[in-house]
Amino acid sequence: MLKGKKIQTVGMIVSMVVGMIIAACLAPAAVPVTSEEPAAPVAQTTAKSTLDIVKERGKLICVGNSALPGFGFLNEAGVFSGFDVDYCKALAAAIFGDPSKHEIRATSASERFTVLQSGEGDVLIRNTTWTMSRDTDLGMNFGPTTFYDGQGMMVHKDSGIKTLQDLNGASVCVQTGTTTELNLADQMAAAGVTYEPVVFETADEVTTAYEEGRCDAWTTDKSGLVSRQTILAEPSAHEIMDVTLSKEPLGPAVRHGDDQWFDIVNWVVYATFTAEEMGITSANVDSFMTTEDPNIKKLLGLEGEFCAKIGLANDCFVNVIKQVGNYGEIYNANLGPDTVFNLPRGLNSLYTQGGLLYAPPIR
Amino acid sequence: MQQIAASQARPPFYRDERVLGVISQIVVVGIAVGLLSYFYSNMVSALRNQLGVAINYGFLRSTAGFDIGESLIAYTRSDTYLRALIVGLLNTLQVAILGIFFATLWGTLIGIMRLSTNFLVSRIAAVYIDIFRNIPLLLLLIFWAQAVFFKLPRVQEALILPGPTFLSNRGIAIPWGVPTDSWPTYRLILLVGLILAFVVARLLQEQGKRTGRMPLLTLWFVVTFVVVGVIGWFVLPQPLTLTTPELVGFNTQGGRVFSQQFLALLTGLIVYTASFIAETVRAGIQSVTKGQREAATALGLTGFQTLRLIIFPQALRVIVPPLTSQYLNLTKNSSLAIAVGYPDLFAVAGNTILNQTGRAIEVFSLVMGIYLFFSLTTSLFMNIYNQRIRLIER
CATH class of the missing domain: 1.10.287 (Helix Hairpins)
Structure with missing residues (x-):
């Protein structure tokens, strides 16, 4: 009895040791990573490029939102629409010449980075704020900002709240996994206001809690407030406070390590800015095909091989403009005066009109 | 040879x-x-x-930068991620311990009701068990949060019950003692009282074994403890002062607030787990052979005495192992707290910290390790208990 047990124990120990040895042989790549050693971002040369993967798959996968009307929203018919969705379409149009060759992988705010990092999606276009820690810690590269936003706060109209100081002792609903959670803490600390944060995972839960009076205020990006206000039970009973808690530049992001793919995302976005600047729209792009303006000829692929430099067909920007539109068209279709949101362009105007949109030249 | x-x-x-x-x-x-x-x-x-990223737990020492709605320890946005993690951990422990306690009481009661000879009582228990055992917990939690607690009056129109206790859709605010300067000393006195109570109970037990007449140990234990506590209270200048909640601005201030999120999670967990515990208790009681009950009746024991002295001690042997898994389930299920906005370990670490740092592997390994530790500890204690109550064969 005792002997059998002893043999078993010895067997266990021996098998552990042998297991370790086998493991060590099987896994030669098991480099011990110490915390002091800074990780060097090494470009993967052997693996396939993202562009090749996308082309082989036959469609682009964008990590997106399904619950933010105007930016990324899954409607009753099961179709995604919105500002971010249109940028996904623009990328698909540039790569395949067909904007429908895309798929939106809808995620929560908290899982979006992991989905991008693990390669489940090719590009993250999900009202994501560009911050330094996300840019560095998460192994991501942020493309040009497509929407300059700022964090705001919505309150019940009858509460009489006007400033952050009025919120002393109040409960504030906020969505987890967003920069808003941090900005709220920072701004309230700066204003010397004590409050009770109530944190939910989805925007739907946040708005329900706010509407039921669980919270006195709720906070997110101003565009998000405007967009969600339209689907509250009684939109007119609420108002957005005249305070801005933070800068929120929203834009697309890609994984580190594939510079060509980063270039594609950058220049497709810039092409939409440039097209608006030059007055080229989806309706009139064909009439520019005979133009003599060298700047327009470069954008439309009639001179030079700019699209080819990023690995695409030379008319890639033409497809973007023709099939999706320039920046202004994308904006107006989703957020402009003809929509329920009616968001003024503000900072999101071209630099020529006092905004911040400024694309580097294509040449 | x-x-x-x-x-x-x-x-x-x-x-x-x-x-x-x-x-x-x-x-x-x-x-x-x-x-x-x-x-x-x-x-x-x-x-x-x-x-270009490496696995590194160093982020735990940097500033968290976010606020947490409820915390058992002092916490501000300038504390570290590690402290935020501990806040979440304590919140999980709080809901798990209270949940286990009340679910056991409630579940045992329902389980006994289920076996009642009174038709109405046993039917009510059966319906309760069948309903709550067969509804997904997440649904129950959202039901409690959105259909029950959200529908309570707004805090400005809160129901004021005697106490005063404020009942609103922000939670329940009750009067609560706030420690004063002499509280640390009083805490020591309570500890001494506890030790003294143990000693007294032990001595009485020894005496009972000698004389063959066992005194009421629990009663003496409680009496000793209370006497020491009361004497200490009068000797020291008021170790606790009572604060009562009152409505100031947007919320109630003073007293102790059990938030709507906490209550929704706790009730959901209790109601759900109790239905499983009830079935476990029923099975345990039914596993005791009929002869035992008949023998007890023949000896002249009353119904309650039979249950307490004959049936329950034997049923416990069958009840404890499955009860352990219910306790583990309750602890693990408390991670659904994020659905109702309660900042438990998973909500704080698995969502907020993960998002602010993006360190998925580090955060998840920590959170999984902690839940594993909770579960193994619970199992350990329940196994020790099981060892103590099992049938000692001679």
Whole structure:
């Protein structure tokens, strides 16, 4: 009895040791990573490029939102629409010449980075704020900002709240996994206001809690407030406070390590800015095909091989403009005066009109 | 002669069952460890080469920067991620311990009701069990949060119950004692009282064994403790002062607030787990043979006495092992707190910290490790308890 047990124990120990040895042989790549050693971002040369993967798959996968009307929203018919969705379409149009060759992988705010990092999606276009820690810690590269936003706060109209100081002792609903959670803490600390944060995972839960009076205020990006206000039970009973808690530049992001793919995302976005600047729209792009303006000829692929430099067909920007539109068209279709949101362009105007949109030249 | 005997006893190693057994174990463990370390090194090298990030727990020491709605310890946005993690952990413990306590009471009651000879009582219990055991917990939690607690009056129109207790859709605010300067000393006195109560109970037990007349141990234990506590209260200048909640601005201030999120999670967990515990209790009681009950009746024990002295001690042996898994389930299920906005371990770490730092592997390994630790500790205590109550065969 005792002997059998002893043999078993010895067997266990021996098998552990042998297991370790086998493991060590099987896994030669098991480099011990110490915390002091800074990780060097090494470009993967052997693996396939993202562009090749996308082309082989036959469609682009964008990590997106399904619950933010105007930016990324899954409607009753099961179709995604919105500002971010249109940028996904623009990328698909540039790569395949067909904007429908895309798929939106809808995620929560908290899982979006992991989905991008693990390669489940090719590009993250999900009202994501560009911050330094996300840019560095998460192994991501942020493309040009497509929407300059700022964090705001919505309150019940009858509460009489006007400033952050009025919120002393109040409960504030906020969505987890967003920069808003941090900005709220920072701004309230700066204003010397004590409050009770109530944190939910989805925007739907946040708005329900706010509407039921669980919270006195709720906070997110101003565009998000405007967009969600339209689907509250009684939109007119609420108002957005005249305070801005933070800068929120929203834009697309890609994984580190594939510079060509980063270039594609950058220049497709810039092409939409440039097209608006030059007055080229989806309706009139064909009439520019005979133009003599060298700047327009470069954008439309009639001179030079700019699209080819990023690995695409030379008319890639033409497809973007023709099939999706320039920046202004994308904006107006989703957020402009003809929509329920009616968001003024503000900072999101071209630099020529006092905004911040400024694309580097294509040449 | 001896050699022949030895070779008969030991076949060649490739036919020796024991040797083969050891070899096969080596192979299985080797493959398992090899696969796991292959996956791990693959993950590490992919993170390193493709994203340029390395696994590193150092972020736990940096400033968290976010606020947490409720906390058992002092916490502000300038504290570290580690402290935020501990806040979440304590919140989980709070809901798990209270949940286990109340679910056991409630579940036992329902389980006994289920066996009642009174038709109405046993039917009510049966309906309760069948309903709550068969609804997904997440649904129940959202039901409690959105259909029950949200629908309470707004805080400005809160129901004021005697106390005063404020009942609103922000939670329940009750009067609560706030420690004063003498509280640390009073805490020591309570500890002394507890030790004294143990000693008294032990001595009485010894005496009871000698004389054969066992005194009411629990009663004496409580009496000793209370006497020491009351004496201490009057000797010291008021170790606690009572604060009562009142409505100031947007919320109630003073007293102790049990938030709507906490209550929704706690009630959901209790109601759900109690239905399972009730079935466990019923099964345990039914496992005690009819003869035991008949013998107890023949000896002249009342119904309650039979239950307490004869049936329950024997039923416990059947109840405890499945009860352990219910306790584990309750603790693990408390991670659904994020659905109702309660900042438990998973909500704080698995969502907020993960998002602010993006360190998925580090955060999840920590959170999983902590839940594993909770579960194994619960199991350990329940196994010790099980050892103590099992049938001692002579």
